[in-house]
Amino acid sequence: MQQTAPSHHRRSLAYSASGxxxxxxxxxxLASGVLILAVLMAWELYSGGADPIRxxxxxxxxxGTEWDPVIKKQFGAWPYVLGTILTSIGALLLSFFPxxxxxxxxxxxxxxxVAVVINYLLDLTAAVPSVIYGLWGIFIMAPFLRDHFxxxxxxxxxxxxxxxxxxxxxxxxxxxxxxxLILAAMVVPFTAALARDAIALVPAPQREAAYxxxxxRWEVMQMAVLPLSRTGIIAGAFLAxxxxxxxxxxxxxxxxxxxxxxxxxxxxxATMPSVIANEFTEAVEPLHLESLIALxxxxxxxxxxxNIVGGLIIRRQAALARGVL
Amino acid sequence: xxxxxxxxxxxxxxxxxxxxxxxxxxxxxxxxxxVMGYALVNGVAALNWDFFTKDMKPPGETGGxxxxxxxxxxxxxxxxxxxxxxxxxAAGSLLAEYPDHPLTPPIRTLADTLNGMxxxxxxxxxxxxxxxxxxxxxxxxxxxxxxxxxxxxxxxxTEGVLxxxxxxxxxxxxxxxxxxxxxxLSLILPAARAGIVxxxxxxxxxxxxxxxxxxxxxxxxxxxxxxxxxxxxxxPLRLFQFAISPYADWHRQAWAAGxxxxxLIVLASALARWATRRRL
Numbered sequence: 001m002q003q004t005a006p007s008h009h010r011r012s013l014a015y016s017a018s019g020x021x022x023x024x025x026x027x028x029x030l031a032s033g034v035l036i037l038a039v040l041m042a043w044e045l046y047s048g049g050a051d052p053i054r055x056x057x058x059x060x061x062x063x064g065t066e067w068d069p070v071i072k073k074q075f076g077a078w079p080y081v082l083g084t085i086l087t088s089i090g091a092l093l094l095s096f097f098p099x100x101x102x103x104x105x106x107x108x109x110x111x112x113x114v115a116v117v118i119n120y121l122l123d124l125t126a127a128v129p130s131v132i133y134g135l136w137g138i139f140i141m142a143p144f145l146r147d148h149f150x151x152x153x154x155x156x157x158x159x160x161x162x163x164x165x166x167x168x169x170x171x172x173x174x175x176x177x178x179x180x181l182i183l184a185a186m187v188v189p190f191t192a193a194l195a196r197d198a199i200a201l202v203p204a205p206q207r208e209a210a211y212x213x214x215x216x217r218w219e220v221m222q223m224a225v226l227p228l229s230r231t232g233i234i235a236g237a238f239l240a241x242x243x244x245x246x247x248x249x250x251x252x253x254x255x256x257x258x259x260x261x262x263x264x265x266x267x268x269x270a271t272m273p274s275v276i277a278n279e280f281t282e283a284v285e286p287l288h289l290e291s292l293i294a295l296x297x298x299x300x301x302x303x304x305x306x307n308i309v310g311g312l313i314i315r316r317q318a319a320l321a322r323g324v325l
Numbered sequence: 326x327x328x329x330x331x332x333x334x335x336x337x338x339x340x341x342x343x344x345x346x347x348x349x350x351x352x353x354x355x356x357x358x359x360v361m362g363y364a365l366v367n368g369v370a371a372l373n374w375d376f377f378t379k380d381m382k383p384p385g386e387t388g389g390x391x392x393x394x395x396x397x398x399x400x401x402x403x404x405x406x407x408x409x410x411x412x413x414x415a416a417g418s419l420l421a422e423y424p425d426h427p428l429t430p431p432i433r434t435l436a437d438t439l440n441g442m443x444x445x446x447x448x449x450x451x452x453x454x455x456x457x458x459x460x461x462x463x464x465x466x467x468x469x470x471x472x473x474x475x476x477x478x479x480x481x482x483t484e485g486v487l488x489x490x491x492x493x494x495x496x497x498x499x500x501x502x503x504x505x506x507x508x509x510l511s512l513i514l515p516a517a518r519a520g521i522v523x524x525x526x527x528x529x530x531x532x533x534x535x536x537x538x539x540x541x542x543x544x545x546x547x548x549x550x551x552x553x554x555x556x557x558x559x560x561p562l563r564l565f566q567f568a569i570s571p572y573a574d575w576h577r578q579a580w581a582a583g584x585x586x587x588x589l590i591v592l593a594s595a596l597a598r599w600a601t602r603r604r605l
Contacts, residue, residue, distance in 0.1 A: 023506030030415030038435040101349020125357045129534025136360045185356030216339040246443020248537035307441035
């Protein structure tokens with residue numbers, strides 16, 4: 001290529017080497033929007049909630065049991081922390097095996113059209129807005145549970161085992177167990193999708209080897225597929241837990257919103273996102289507002305850790321699987 | 326004889342596990358079916374023409390619609406998409422086309438992390454950054470919060486689709502003497518258009534159903550407004566407020582809003598599926 005060769009078209013600046021440089025700078029600047037959003041998020045939540053954390057202590061804020069914005073102006077997050085732990089762990093435990101079952105069934109057992117439908121429905125479960133689950137929870141699920149499960153159980157306990165009553169709590173239908181149940185239904189697709197991916201990463205020769213030994217389908221799962229995909233499935237559970245922690249609207253709508261400890265099975269409770277949703281627009285006191293932002297900061301840290309750990313495991317698994325293939 | 330028994334036991338265990346897996350699948354999808362069914366039945370009964378053409382009535386009065394929330398949803402979501410599109414597509418292109426760029430690994434990790442962050446935290450951040458300095462809740466703040474949700478989804482979707490574009494297309498472009506930027510803009514992005522559109526639709530649908538980040542950004546407004554600097558109503562937000570209100574007619578309209586939102590989501594995911602089926 002000669003520099004002096006006559007050119008049929010005018011070479012503009014954009015087509016020289018500097019054009020590429022300018023483009024990559026522009027694209028990197030726009031892309032660093034992602035970076036900026038993440039940093040802003042961490043910084044604003046930290047600085048916005050710094051005051052109550054300083055005042056009550058890093059752990060003191062977390063473990064304080066009193067949340068009284070009106071009279072004592074005392075902010076302890078423990079009721080909400082406990083509520084978040086109970087609802088999200090409970091939801092994960094309840095949903096884990098059904099989600100895993102659906103993933104295994106769709107990946108290994110179902111004929112292809114059925115698997116496509118199951119996968120589509122799982123995606124749809126994740127796509128349905130939280131408020132719609134909440135709407136259904138308020139008007140259909142909670143009254144149903146109250147009439148057919150909570151009240152009968154409560155009445156039975158009142159007659160036969162009055163010692164249980166303090167653990168059961170107010171059977172109004174809106175409370176901890178209802179929130180756990182609806183949350184369980186909502187995090188199913190997250191566990192299932194990642195379990196599906198992990199199972200799909202298991203190399204086919206592993207299965208063929210097990211079949212060649214005369215294993216039944218379940219034994220193939222047990223011997224060849226599950227041991228290799230276990231780490232990925234656990235990573236999926238981490239990410240599902242992260243989703244459950246932050247789920248706001250549906251939980252707020254059915255949990256009864258009471259931070260009175262001790263929590264009971266049927267009685268009202270509250271979580272960190274639910275108290276932020278409920279009190280944020282009504283918080284006039286700066287310390288109240290900042291305490292809610294501080295709650296957000298703790299939520300951020302926990303979600304961050306779960307996401308990073310889950311993401312690391314998944315990437316490592318994918319790299320390992322590529323190595324095996 | 327003993328071996329026969331053992332084999333039979335293994336077959337039975339296989340069948341039992343299949344049964345358990347089937348039960349698990351049904352349980353996993355049960356709530357979705359119930360929610361869909363109730364949203365459909367109650368929503369169809371509640372939906373009428375007024376829902377789309379009239380604004381909401383004051384508490385306790387029956388009738389009216391949710392025109393102000395529908396208009397608000399279109400404005401807030403559309404504005405959010407406009408804000409998120411350039412960042413998301415640029416970030417996705419960077420991740421796919423410049424794997425050696427120093428920003429690529431941190432942006433990929435942070436996009437995933439942002440995607441997993443609770444939506445309500447994005448609302449909190451926007452409240453501190455925009456609502457507080459501006460001194461008022463606004464549709465614009467809501468749009469930023471929703472854009473926040475869309476950006477990481479669009480980023481990862483764009484990256485995923487661009488990596489599917491055959492290497493030969495890039496090589497062909499470069500062999501013709503095109504600079505890299507022209508190859509990306511004129512060859513790769515157009516080739517991946519259908520897939521990118523799919524990702525954008527899914528991001529849009531996800532953000533369109535969110536109420537949590539709008540609680541303290543766009544806040545809600547019972548009156549029709551098209552000014553994004555004023556508080557604005559959106560369907561998910563109004564649905565939430567109606568659902569927790571004590572009025573029966575508002576409950577009815579909440580179901581109607583639920584059905585409209587649900588239809589929007591199903592339509593979007595069907596559209597996304599259709600778009601990818603044609604291309605990839």
